[in-house]
Amino acid sequence: MKISARNVLSGKVVDVIAGTVTSHVRIDVGGTIITAAITNEAVEDLALKVGDEACAIIKSSDVMVGK
Incomplete structure (x- = not known):
């Protein structure tokens, strides 16, 4: 899979x-938890x-930071 995102x-x-x-x-990416909101359909498609x-x-x- 090729994508344009680098991260x-x-x-x-x-x-x-x-x-x-x-x-x-x-x-869990090395002790840090990243949460993504995706459609239920995508969860099913990716199993x-x-x-x-x-x-x-x-x-x-698509990254926002707040304090």
Whole structure:
């Protein structure tokens, strides 16, 4: 798979919390947990489950920081 994003962090799925339309997928990337909100359909298409190897792909235009 080729992508334009340069920030690809490999890790393990530690939780998948399904909501009405979207799910929160939590990935442990070396002791840091990254949470992504994706559609329930995407979770099904990827067959995501706890313990799976997965990548968090972060594109700069989709990262927000607050304090």
